[in-house]
Amino acid sequence: MSTLLAPIGIFGGTFDPVHFGHLRLAQELLTELALKEVRFIPAGRPPHRAEPAVSSSQRLEMVQLAIEANSRFVLDEREVRKDGLCYTVDTLGELRHEMGPEQPLCLLMGADQFLGLPSWHNWQALFALAHVVVAHRPGFPQISWADNMPDALQKEVISRQRTEVNALYTLPSGHIYTQPITPLDISATSIRNSLQRGQSPRYLLPDAVLDYIQTNNLYM
Numbered sequence: 001m002s003t004l005l006a007p008i009g010i011f012g013g014t015f016d017p018v019h020f021g022h023l024r025l026a027q028e029l030l031t032e033l034a035l036k037e038v039r040f041i042p043a044g045r046p047p048h049r050a051e052p053a054v055s056s057s058q059r060l061e062m063v064q065l066a067i068e069a070n071s072r073f074v075l076d077e078r079e080v081r082k083d084g085l086c087y088t089v090d091t092l093g094e095l096r097h098e099m100g101p102e103q104p105l106c107l108l109m110g111a112d113q114f115l116g117l118p119s120w121h122n123w124q125a126l127f128a129l130a131h132v133v134v135a136h137r138p139g140f141p142q143i144s145w146a147d148n149m150p151d152a153l154q155k156e157v158i159s160r161q162r163t164e165v166n167a168l169y170t171l172p173s174g175h176i177y178t179q180p181i182t183p184l185d186i187s188a189t190s191i192r193n194s195l196q197r198g199q200s201p202r203y204l205l206p207d208a209v210l211d212y213i214q215t216n217n218l219y220m
């Protein structure tokens with residue numbers, strides 16, 4: 001009898017800057033899904049949004065500071081090291097190649113990202129490479145009752161959604177799973193705006209990240 005492999009969480013983001021909304025999402029999915037690890041992949045030049053406010057190496061350093069105390073959080077620098085736009089389908093293709101066909105991979109994201117999935121490059125190919133795990137996010141509908149979901153996405157949800165966490169262990173990819181998490185109404189945008197107004201975002205992100213922002217005069 002073969003032993004089931006614990007899934008690996010893949011968590012991409014602009015992280016401009018990383019905050020407790022990201023860290024709680026990663027921690028709660030790590031625990032609830034019993035993931036082997038969560039791999040943080042800061043985006044170099046992310047598609048579908050304006051150029052980030054600070055450089056990719058600075059965003060990478062902030063993620064490093066935020067996760068270094070957690071041995072199950074791993075920093076993956078591959079997208080930051082690439083020139084040009086990075087598409088998630090390409091990153092997942094590389095990870096699948098490195099980890100082999102049996103290893104379950106879970107692409108982690110908030111509900112806001114999930115609702116925009118049909119605008120991603122080659123999005124339907126994502127399901128051949130990984131499961132998609134969606135965490136609730138304040139201000140965005142839960143996918144089970146998202147009336148405004150694009151038709152193509154609703155179709156994927158109907159055929160792929162599973163409510164048993166075991167489904168993420170029995171196949172290496174292809175399911176959609178939703179997880180409620182502690183609702184934290186924190187965004188990188190609101191942190192950048194506070195800093196620009198001269199207000200402190202303390203307690204919305206790790207002190208080490210705030211110290212880094214202040215030492216390097218970022219977002220001012």
Ligand SMILES: Nc1ncnc2c1ncn2[C@@H]1O[C@H](COP(=O)(O)OP(=O)(O)OP(=O)(O)O)[C@@H](O)[C@H]1O
Pocket residue numbers: 012013014015016021022025108109110111112113135136137138184185186187188189190
């Ligand atoms: N407070 C939060 N709760 C749940 N998910 C979140 C939260 N903040 C970010 N995420 C998720 O983390 C991932 C990376 O998000 P991102 O780096 O764009 O952060 P953000 O706060 O949404 O940034 P911005 O305000 O600049 O758009 C996305 O999948 C997003 O849905």
Ligand SMILES: O=C(O)c1ccc[n+]([C@@H]2O[C@H](COP(=O)([O-])O)[C@@H](O)[C@H]2O)c1
Pocket residue numbers: 011012013014015041043046047048049086087088089113119120121
């Ligand atoms: O591959 C795509 O087309 C694509 C389009 C939009 C977003 N993404 C990825 O989704 C992750 C979160 O994006 P963001 O903009 O919320 O930081 C990040 O890893 C992006 O590279 C990927």
